Amino acid sequence: SDSAEPTNGEEEKALTGLAMDFYKDTCPQAEDIIKAQVKLLYKRHKNTAFSWLRNIFHDCAVESCDASLLLDSTRRSLSEKETDRSFGLRNFRYLDTIKEAVERECPGVVSCSDILVLSARDGIVALGGPHIPLKTGRRDGRKSRADLLEQYLPDHNESISVVLDRFAAMGIDTPGVVSLLGSHSVGRTHCMKLVHRLYPEVDPALNPDHVPHMLKKCPDPIPDPKAVQYVRNDRGTPMILDNNYYRNILDNKGLLIVDHQLATDKRTKPYVKKMAKSQDYFFKHFSRAITILSENNPLTGEKGEIRKQCNVVNKLH
Ligand code: HEM
Ligand SMILES: [Ca+2]
Ligand SMILES: [Ca+2]
Secondary structure, X not given: OOOOOOOOHHHXXXXXXXXXXXXXXXXXXXXXXXXXXXXXXXXXXXXXXXXXXXXXXXXXXXXXXXXXXXXXXXXXXXXXXXXXXXXXXXXXXXXXXXXXXXXXXXXXXXXXXXXXXXXHHHHHHHOOOOOOOOOEOOEEOOOOOOOOHHXXXXXXXXXXXXXXXXXXOOOOOHHHHHHXXXXXXXXXXXXXXXXXXXXXXXXXXXXXXXXXXHHHHOOOOOOOOOOOOEEEOXXXXXXOOOOHHHHHHXXXXXXXXXXXXXXXXXXXXXXXXXXXXXXXXXXXXXXXXXXXXXXXXXXXXXXXXXXXXXXXXXOOO
């Protein structure tokens, strides 16, 4: 018979520790406050939405969605933010703004990891992407995972095999990976990560029509790491999370080696083509993959803590 019990919030919590609207009793306004802050901050600083989206990858894919990404360096440990893989991550101060707004209503209740995930969710909507219902109830970790980071985050020139393996380990399949890379439909890439495709010779895989623009934006073979020199990831619709990325990479205008490989590898190319044709198909897989990513190995129950300030762990008394 089909008499499966409908699951309610309590049962959900018992299974994964995460639940829809986890704070409904302890801070019912939490999600509305976050949404309102995201709207306000996005209006003033559009590119903070790129950061919110990138954060969910850089936090959740490294062991756990535990806000380890947000910790500052201490005398004893290097922060994840200061590693090479994190190059270009920015706008952390606006997450602090959101946290402060939530703390004013409900001090000590809502975790930085949930704020990180919900700001990504609401940021995706601001960028024109899908609304993705996501669970909450994550707690914050107490240590930087800078030492493990390279095991989890693929580099810009990684092979597709390695990329697929790393995401498969989190339960994300091939179309899921292809959809997540669609995030490179917004934002920018610094010349630091691009010059190896331009100097000493231009990578013949690059579309010759795209090269003059890249050379103009990145005129130095060895860019000053402090200079803010970059190329926009998607020249067509740089501020919108849409499927234009897939048309770019099929047209050999992908900036990173991984972007280019995604459009040429026989395992990923069929999905790239489908996503280039159908925004709905892209959004469907993107929503599913973001959900899985956001539920990667959370700290729940008694584990971890609710950080008071997102960039430092709580003091133990
Ligand atoms: C194989 C996996 C990936 C690699 C190697 C990769 C690498 C990079 C690199 C090198 C940049 C340029 C950073 C800069 O120079 O400022 C970048 C930008 C970006 N990435 Fe990825 N990425 C990957 C997957 C993802 C995923 C899964 C997401 C989101 C879920 C994402 C979101 C973004 C966003 C939004 C930007 C633009 C950031 C900005 O404008 O500040 N990336 N990525
Ligand atoms: Ca983490
Ligand atoms: Ca776009």
